[in-house]
Amino acid sequence: MASIAFFLLVVSLSGLLPLRYRQLKVWSALYWPLSIAGQLFVVPITVVAVVIVLAWRNEAWVAGPAFVALFISIFSLLRQFKVRNLTAEMALRLGVVEHGAYSLSLKDIWRWLLVLRCERRGINIIRDVAYGDLSAQRLDIYALAGHAEPKPILIHIHGGAWVTGKKGQMGRPLVHDMAQQGWLVCDIEYRLGPEHRYPAMIVDVLSAIHWIKTNAEQYGGRGDFVAVTGGSAGGHLTALTGLMSADQRREYVDGDTSVQLVAPFYGRYDLLDRFGIINDPKIDEFTESKVMPGAVEQVGEALWRQASPIDNVGPHMPSCLMVHGSSDCLIDYKEAEAFVNAQAALSVNDFEYLLVPGAQHAFDLGHCPQSDAVNRLIQMYFEKCYRDFCKVQGESHL
Numbered sequence: 001m002a003s004i005a006f007f008l009l010v011v012s013l014s015g016l017l018p019l020r021y022r023q024l025k026v027w028s029a030l031y032w033p034l035s036i037a038g039q040l041f042v043v044p045i046t047v048v049a050v051v052i053v054l055a056w057r058n059e060a061w062v063a064g065p066a067f068v069a070l071f072i073s074i075f076s077l078l079r080q081f082k083v084r085n086l087t088a089e090m091a092l093r094l095g096v097v098e099h100g101a102y103s104l105s106l107k108d109i110w111r112w113l114l115v116l117r118c119e120r121r122g123i124n125i126i127r128d129v130a131y132g133d134l135s136a137q138r139l140d141i142y143a144l145a146g147h148a149e150p151k152p153i154l155i156h157i158h159g160g161a162w163v164t165g166k167k168g169q170m171g172r173p174l175v176h177d178m179a180q181q182g183w184l185v186c187d188i189e190y191r192l193g194p195e196h197r198y199p200a201m202i203v204d205v206l207s208a209i210h211w212i213k214t215n216a217e218q219y220g221g222r223g224d225f226v227a228v229t230g231g232s233a234g235g236h237l238t239a240l241t242g243l244m245s246a247d248q249r250r251e252y253v254d255g256d257t258s259v260q261l262v263a264p265f266y267g268r269y270d271l272l273d274r275f276g277i278i279n280d281p282k283i284d285e286f287t288e289s290k291v292m293p294g295a296v297e298q299v300g301e302a303l304w305r306q307a308s309p310i311d312n313v314g315p316h317m318p319s320c321l322m323v324h325g326s327s328d329c330l331i332d333y334k335e336a337e338a339f340v341n342a343q344a345a346l347s348v349n350d351f352e353y354l355l356v357p358g359a360q361h362a363f364d365l366g367h368c369p370q371s372d373a374v375n376r377l378i379q380m381y382f383e384k385c386y387r388d389f390c391k392v393q394g395e396s397h398l
């Protein structure tokens with residue numbers, strides 16, 4: 001009982017502290033998973049801490065750390081409910097709010113308790129579909145069974161610092177919920193470093209987009225409306241898919257790779273770190289040795305700029321809802337805001353930015369009050385953009 005109480009205390013505390021990566025030093029590998037667990041499992045932590053506090057009679061001294069963990073988790077839970085209020089206000093401002101979208105239900109609480117159980121009923125999944133000849137060029141397709149109407153398409157790009165990760169790991173609540181809403185969701189994999197260096201990653205993403213648009217009808221989708229989302233490295237690649245010029249796209253893929261909507265989560269936007277926001281030699285060394293084909297001095301600044309979304313800003317960016325957490329310990333939210341400041345003034349299409357108070361990197365790995373609130377906003381925003389698209393096309397959309 002004592003070990004459980006102290007573990008709850010450590011996890012709940014790490015989930016609340018807004019440390020930055022350069023403050024973490026050697027214990028970053030421990031702090032980040034603990035902070036994610038502290039935010040995602042805030043409801044289970046609260047429940048277990050209550051049980052321990054109520055059972056203090058057998059080991060009275062255990063109640064101390066358990067009570068502190070309970071206090072911290074309740075505070076964290078209240079902060080996450082503030083995120084629900086914030087996203088509800090933003091949904092109202094954007095005109096995307098749906099009746100009852102943010103009302104609390106037993107289903108919500110059940111999801112928060114189970115956290116990582118994201119599967120939905122009635123979803124057909126076709127796994128390991130090849131979109132290219134290489135072993136890494138695979139995707140999974142999620143579709144609602146019995147949904148005959150042509151579906152808008154959502155492409156999800158996983159994260160993992162461009163060197164690890166695979167489909168089916170990140171963004172699972174959004175992937176399953178969008179499929180349940182009648183979207184054709186494609187969760188893609190791509191070549192990873194250090195074996196493969198940039199631009200291999202973006203080439204694969206563009207190749208996947210082209211393949212999906214070309215073969216959409218076969219799977220019940222419509223290739224003329226494609227949205228892209230992803231987190232971390234996937235957020236970086238998502239932003240690039242919306243910002244790369246037509247000439248750059250054709251240089252890598254001969255075919256239609258256009259997208260109508262992007263939603264990058266907690267991505268990198270300035271690999272050159274020209275504003276000194278990340279300011280960490282280890283991250284610079286990692287990017288040079290495992291992601292890019294070499295240092296700026298070796299391969300030239302032009303390729304690094306091409307890989308940085310902030311260097312590709314312009315009026316050509318499609319509609320965008322960008323998300324970042326204010327307590328992100330790996331990619332400081334100020335880098336996201338630097339990109340917002342550069343892009344917002346140039347945008348012709350809708351461009352929105354949500355800073356999630358207290359949210360960590362990869363806060364949407366599972367269900368919790370703040371991740372579900374953000375995902376609902378994303379879902380409603382996607383639906384609005386698709387309705388607007390249908391109106392322009394002279395189509396009806398229920």
